[in-house]
Amino acid sequence: MPGCDGAPAGTSPHWLSLVPAEPPGEAIVIGDRAAGVREALPREGWITDGVGAAADLVAVPASTARSARGVGELGARVRPGGALVVLWHGRLRPRRASVERRLRRDGFTDIRWYWPRSTGGAPDLWLSLDAPAVRRWYLQHLLHASTQARRAMRATLRPLVGSPVFCAAVPAIAVIAGRGASGDFGALRRLVSSWLDEVPAERSSSHHTAPPPHLTLIPGGGGPGWRMTFLAWGAGDAEPALAVKMPRDARDNDRCLVEPSAQADLARWALPTICRTPRAVGSGMVRGRRVCAEEVVPGRPLLVALSEGRRTATDWLRRMQPLADWLTELAARSRRPATDEQCRAWFAPLDDPPPGLVDAIQATRLRGLADTARRLQHDHDLPAVFVHGDVGPPNVLVGQDDRLTGLVDWEAAGWGLPGADLAYFLARLGEEAPPAPGYCEAADAALADHLRRLGIASEWTPMLLAATYLHHASNEWNRSTRPAAGASVRRLRALLGGSAS
Numbered sequence: 026m027p028g029c030d031g032a033p034a035g036t037s038p039h040w041l042s043l044v045p046a047e048p049p050g051e052a053i054v055i056g057d058r059a060a061g062v063r064e065a066l067p068r069e070g071w072i073t074d075g076v077g078a079a080a081d082l083v084a085v086p087a088s089t090a091r092s093a094r095g096v097g098e099l100g101a102r103v104r105p106g107g108a109l110v111v112l113w114h115g116r117l118r119p120r121r122a123s124v125e126r127r128l129r130r131d132g133f134t135d136i137r138w139y140w141p142r143s144t145g146g147a148p149d150l151w152l153s154l155d156a157p158a159v160r161r162w163y164l165q166h167l168l169h170a171s172t173q174a175r176r177a178m179r180a181t182l183r184p185l186v187g188s189p190v191f192c193a194a195v196p197a198i199a200v201i202a203g204r205g206a207s208g209d210f211g212a213l214r215r216l217v218s219s220w221l222d223e224v225p226a227e228r229s230s231s232h233h234t235a236p237p238p239h240l241t242l243i244p245g246g247g248g249p250g251w252r253m254t255f256l257a258w259g260a261g262d263a264e265p266a267l268a269v270k271m272p273r274d275a276r277d278n279d280r281c282l283v284e285p286s287a288q289a290d291l292a293r294w295a296l297p298t299i300c301r302t303p304r305a306v307g308s309g310m311v312r313g314r315r316v317c318a319e320e321v322v323p324g325r326p327l328l329v330a331l332s333e334g335r336r337t338a339t340d341w342l343r344r345m346q347p348l349a350d351w352l353t354e355l356a357a358r359s360r361r362p363a364t365d366e367q368c369r370a371w372f373a374p375l376d377d378p379p380p381g382l383v384d385a386i387q388a389t390r391l392r393g394l395a396d397t398a399r400r401l402q403h404d405h406d407l408p409a410v411f412v413h414g415d416v417g418p419p420n421v422l423v424g425q426d427d428r429l430t431g432l433v434d435w436e437a438a439g440w441g442l443p444g445a446d447l448a449y450f451l452a453r454l455g456e457e458a459p460p461a462p463g464y465c466e467a468a469d470a471a472l473a474d475h476l477r478r479l480g481i482a483s484e485w486t487p488m489l490l491a492a493t494y495l496h497h498a499s500n501e502w503n504r505s506t507r508p509a510a511g512a513s514v515r516r517l518r519a520l521l522g523g524s525a526s
Contacts, residue, residue: 080102081104081107083099083108083109084110085112086112090119091118091119093124093127095119096127097127097128100127100131100133100202101131105204107204108202111199111200112141112198113198113199124200133202133203134203136201136203137153137200138155140195140199141197150242150243151241153239154191156258158261158264159241160191162265166326166329167243167326168329182194182195212312213255213311214237214240216311217255217257217267218237218238219307220257220269220306220318221259221266223306224306238258239257240255240258242255243256251273251280252273252436253273255270256269256321257269264321266321267320267321268318268433269316270318271316271317275313275315280436281308281315283435284303284434284435284438287439288303288304294359296354296355299350301323301422302322302431302432302433302435303322303431305317305318306319322430323430324423325424326418326421327418327421327422327423328457331418331458336459337459338454338461338464339463341458342454342464344423345454347429349447349471349474349475351429352413352416352446352475353478356410356443356479357479359411360408361410362408367409371398371442372398372488375392375492376391376395379499382499383521386521387522391491391495395488397487398492401484401485405482405485407442408443409442411439412439412441413437413438414438414441414446415434415436416449420432420433420434442493443476443479443481444481444489444490445489445493447471447475448472448494449494449513452494452497452513452516453512455468472486487520491517491521496513497513498517500513501513502514
């Protein structure tokens with residue numbers, strides 16, 4: 026895939042994520058969306074007015090090239106070693122085979138097709154269309170059936186998943202092609218090919234095969250984020266074998282070390298295998314950015330299962346009891362005395378919540394909880410435990426039988442409050458699963474049992490909940506245009522309003 030080398034720092038994830046972050050020369054952007062693209066491109070070293078005979082990147086984010094000949098005319102403006110990016114929206118698009126013949130005739134040797142899907146703004150999911158297994162996996166694991174339009178899309182695409190007609194049926198399609206010598210464009214694919222040999226044979230059938238892996242760019246949680254995540258399929262694989270992660274900017278290289286470090290700690294604690302976690306496979310560098318690979322844990326996101334609406338929140342709570350037990354075991358095996366500095370970091374935000382997040386009365390109650398936490402620390406020591414930091418439905422994996430299989434995305438892992446992971450999960454589950462009577466009481470009982478098994482005095486519960494909800498609510502508040510819709514914001518306000526649930 027040409028140039029899986031990151032997008033310019035600070036941009037939204039779209040086709041720029043699949044081309045070089047620092048092109049060697051000029052870029053030409055053509056089409057009715059060119060103005061928005063100009064804002065995303067670096068100011069220096071780019072030409073974005075669509076004028077000029079040749080460039081290192083020719084991008085057409087809303088193509089009017091309705092024929093292979095038109096694509097060829099665009100490709101003629103790409104210098105050797107450069108890349109062509111063309112997106113078509115709607116049904117008026119040329120045939121793939123005709124486009125490929127024209128591009129190969131003109132010296133394009135690395136041609137990849139994608140379905141660019143928007144999950145909230147610009148396209149931030151680039152699904153590889155080069156293998157039916159990739160399409161099948163996507164429809165089963167990631168295309169949530171949460172709306173009528175999505176249910177209709179799934180019903181339309183499922184019968185076509187193994188047919189070339191699939192590519193004609195998707196609402197948008199894109200081609201990214203490299204011309205001649207690809208330079209660093211293929212560096213990521215070469216790394217991934219070497220790592221596939223590290224995956225157990227039962228997970229990947231692609232050992233020592235010549236074809237390069239299929240890479241699908243998937244969106245990060247909660248928006249553009251600081252990194253990109255690719256799922257990698259070897260030739261012949263029915264499911265992805267590797268998750269490959271890299272920052273958008275080399276300045277974030279150190280942040281990529283958090284997950285491998287967490288994975289090493291988890292291996293050292295020898296936790297029960299009822300909840301699998303990713304195993305680090307390898308790391309390397311691409312264009313100055315650190316790249317890390319890990320095995321893909323089997324299963325689909327709990328969020329996808331919740332969208333099907335087959336079980337209520339109370340039913341799911343019973344199903345997820347193994348997760349609560351596993352989180353208890355993680356906390357018990359990792360616990361250590363908390364330092365004064367850690368306690369201050371946990372509870373100091375209660376003194377100064379983000380403006381507008383809570384009203385004046387609720388802010389006063391938060392400060393009261395902070396004072397209580399400082400007093401309690403003298404009488405009931407609070408341990409620090411290793412936490413995932415984002416145990417929400419997107420990161421909890423379940424099988425087709427809706428049973429727990431694993432917990433992924435440990436980028437926010439570290440030492441934190443006991444009960445924080447479970448409290449956040451229970452809040453999200455109550456918000457995103459179909460409601461049911463008695464859920465809040467059952468969730469409160471599950472958290473109380475978790476803390477009791479860890480030996481945490483019950484007096485700590487309001488402070489632990491307030492600190493946990495405030496941490497996640499602040500993130501929701503800062504990144505959302507409608508922050509009141511966040512689960513943690515609502516839970517925080519309910520807690521401060523006197524409701525224990």
